[in-house]
Amino acid sequence: MGRIGTIARRTFLIGSAAIAGGVAFGVWRYRTPHANPLLDGLPEGAAALTPYVLITTEAITLITPRADKGQGAVSVQAALIAEELDVDLDQVETDPGPPDPAYYNTALSGDAVPFRSTDDSFLAETARTVMDAPMKFLGIQITGGSTTVPDGYEKLRRAGAVARETLKAAAARLHGVAAADLRTERGAVILPDGARLSYQSLAAAAAATDPVTDVALRAPDQWRLIGKPMQRVDILAKSTGTQSYGIDMALPGMVHAAVRLSPVQGGTVLRHDARAAEQMRGVLRVVPVTGGVGVIADNTWRAMQAAQAITLESDPAPYPADMAGHWQTLSESFTPDRQDSRLRDDGDVDKALAGGADIEIEYRAPYLAHAPLEPVNATVLVTDARVDVWTGTQIPRFVQKNVARIAGVDTARVHLHAQMIGGSFGHRLEDQVVRHATELAMAMPGRPVKLTYSREEDMAHDFPRQIAMARGRGQVKDGRIEAYDLGIAMPSVMASQMGRQGLPVPGPDLQIVAGAWDQPYAVPHYRVTGYRAPELAPVSSWRSVGASSNGFFHDSLLDELIHAAGADPLEERLRLCSHAPSRKVLEAVGEMSGWGSALAPGRGRGVALCLSFSVPCAQVVEVTDTPAGIRIDRVFVAAEVGRVIDPVNFEGLVKGGVIFGLGHAMNCQITYADGATEQRNFDVYQGMRLYQCPEIMVRGLENDDKVRGIGEPPVPPAAPALANAIFVATGRRLREMPFDKFVTFA
Known part of the structure; x- marks a missing residue:
């Protein structure tokens, strides 16, 4: 905890120094919104009421600046604006808008500070605010980190509310009535006598009206869209093959x-x-x-x-020509001079393990290609x-x-x-x-x-997921985990990725320990150390980034220690869990899966939890060891996101994340020979096949007071839950991905 406090205080001081010499100016600048880019070249009679709402005499256009890559970002952004604007999605057009600082991502700073996402202390919240300032000043417009919903949840609703109230003010001025006597419905302002004024007919008047910025957002019991099943705005085009990419x-x-x-x-x-x-x-x-x-x-x-x-x-x-050299580099990185962070250091691990460890294990995760369908x-x-x-x-x-x-x-x-x-x-x-x-x-x-790019060039010159290695050891006592020590070595994803954009990454790379150091467990002696390996093949963010491999490392070691203690895998996780929302997702998957019920011989049930991107996600995987190999039968998933915006899309994203995580754990890897990528098409990089896809049951919990994203959190727990289930079914521990090096999948 002392290390976290030191880093946090330093972050706060640096942030304070950045606005020193004029604190009032710095705060004023931070609170001042960016100029509205839609005002440039605005057509006559049109109104750009906020950077997110453009109304002309012909159309209502909602600006959705977060990129849609199949995850439904356009729909969810449009729905958040439409909720307060009082329009339905079939009444509007959407547009990504121009690149502009006005569309900077307000949620990226959450994972950029060395505080657990469960830490809501003054110091943690101050550090997040300090980190948000450079994001705003630099106009960091990025889609990633499962931030589309957290970024837009309040901001986009407020944009819709400002536009709605400004349209009402324009109508009130035109017709000599009080704005308080007006209401809105399906893209129209309703006058006291029931007359309807379409938003389009009010565009010119609204453009000449000062924006009404003192607005109150509607309570959940007034919502028409949020929390209700929606039809995505792109579903018709994608279902009929007419969507343009x-x-x-x-x-x-x-x-x-x-x-x-x-x-x-x-x-x-x-x-x-x-x-x-x-x-x-x-x-x-x-x-x-x-x-x-x-x-x-x-x-x-x-x-x-x-x-x-x-x-x-x-x-x-410029990196080792073959894989032996890559693994050797990682192996040699577990040294004090390569230590990048030690953000978790509870109790006294060295003293607890002075007499020897009950478990001492090495885990490995390979490079992985992004390999999207569209080259x-x-x-x-x-x-x-x-x-x-x-x-x-x-x-x-x-x-x-x-x-x-x-x-x-x-x-x-x-x-x-x-x-x-x-x-x-x-x-x-x-x-x-x-x-x-x-x-x-x-x-x-x-x-x-x-x-x-051809498929071959695309995969050969993709910047893959980082290669990683972990070494874990621990001790059990009286049927409980007493000590847990995990070291993780990988090259810096952020330094590689941001380096190609000419940006430095000062301080520790938190992705090296993401999904490991901040897990919600209270082990008496608990340490997680990140080791920054030298640069190897250039790497980039891959769905869930550091947590994609660290979820496997962290939970696998936990499961091995629980087995050594002779404890129940779910019950011991619940006993150790120190975070109420995480406890609830564990309880949920236990109830969903019928945890504790008897399984036939050759069947296995494994559980895993990973808190990543501030979302605790737990999964139970059930498998059967058949003569043809391991068959994945069912997966149960629970995740806490604070608010489920669209239950249909939420379920789709979770199921997709599970399939993505399982498929890559089963049989995917990128390897190098003579410095060149060996896997260059889907025939040797298959992932999960359709006939292998299990039945997946999903539950979204809404107990937290902060709204989170769900695109990435289902990926990290999939691999360890599968490995844990295979151990129960076969007695064989899998400590390296892909798993098909050691078992066959039916």
Whole structure:
């Protein structure tokens, strides 16, 4: 606790120093909203009542700046605005809006401070506020960290309420009545005599009315949308195959491109031979790009075929050429000089383990590809006047900045048209494809250039999930866990990812211990240490980031100690649990799964809990050891999110996270040979197949007073719950992923 306090005080002092020399100005600036970007070039008769609500004479448009990559972000953002604006989702259009500081993410600072998410002390809350200030001043517009709902829950409702009350004020002024005598319903202001004034008809008057910012948000018993099953705004298009993604972009005069990159990540091409490619049908240009060569042709297939015809030679990988070297680097990182953090150090672990440990184990988790269904792509048009970019991205302002730098123009001349994303899992937090597309478009000014990575290039040059290793030991006494000591070694995800954006990551990388150091257990002697390994292959955020591997490490060691103590896996977790909401999710999955009921021989039931992204999520997995291998029968999931916005989408996200976590634990890995990725398509990177998918039961709890996101928290507990169930069914402990190295799955 002393270490946490030291870091927290330092954070507070740094934040205070940042506004020193004028505290009043600093606070004023922090509280002052960014300018409304929708006011630029506003059509005549239109009203941009907030940065999130645009009303013209023809339409009501809700701005949904968090990227939709299949998780329903557009719908949930629109619903939060519509709830207070008094419109239904079938009455509005949605638009991602321009890249702008006004759309900075207010929820990212929560996981950026060294306090447990369960800590609501003054010091913890102050540190979060201090960390939010640079997010705002820098305009960090990012979709990630399961923050879309926490970021927008109050902010977007307030935007809708401000727009609603401003429209009422405009109607009151036009008709000489008191605003208090007006009400709203389905996109109209209702006058005392019952006359309906559509929002569109009031747009011009509202634009000339000062915004009404003193608004009260409606109580839950007045909600029409929040908490009710909704039909997502994109469901019809996706169900009929008419949804447009970035890969579907078609523009007049457009040409197509593909790339052939260095076989190694970050490698430099020393020389290449494109003579054969240049002679191929449809090829227009062969253009060097950063790290490789690009081909521009009259269609995508011809561009990809020509790119494959290019031979190139690059320098060696800047990381170990094969996997033995990667694992060896991690193994050598458990040293005091590589210690990155020790945020959890309760009791006296060294004294408790002085006489020896009852359990001493090593765990491993491999690199993993993002591998979304839509290969990354970007379309760029460079003209003398401006640069236009069409792509799906989670980092629009970084994209805008990098395109401006490459094209040599001011950022104001870069116009980003954000597209729907066909899956990401963190992949679209990178913008390498946009940088390459910009380099290619500069060779073809005046013509849109659409770059699509082949599946092979996409997977070979993905920035994968971090490789990680953990070493755990512990002691049991009188049927209970007495001491728990976990060390985790991995390269810094944040330093790798942010380094590609030219941003430093000062201090410890909390992702090294995320999903481990802050778990809600009160073990008498309890320590979690993070070791920052040297940089290996470049890595990036992968769905649930550090917790994706640490959930497996932490809960697996816990389960092994519980077994050594001879205790019941669920009962001992409940006994140790020191966080009421986490206890309730454990109780919920126990009740849902009928924990304690008898199982037939060859069947196993495993439980796991991981608190990540401030969400406690518990899972019980049931398996059967069949002659054909391990069959996953059922999964029970409970998660505490404070408020379930849409029960239908909530259930879908949880089930998707479970399948994602189980499938990758079963059989997925990225390995390197001669510095190059060995897995380059889905035939060798399968995940869970349809016939292997279990029945999944979901329960969302609403006991906390803070609203959280659910996109990532179901992933971390899936692997340990599966491993724990397999142990019960077979007696075999799985301590390394993927599990198919050791067992067969039916």
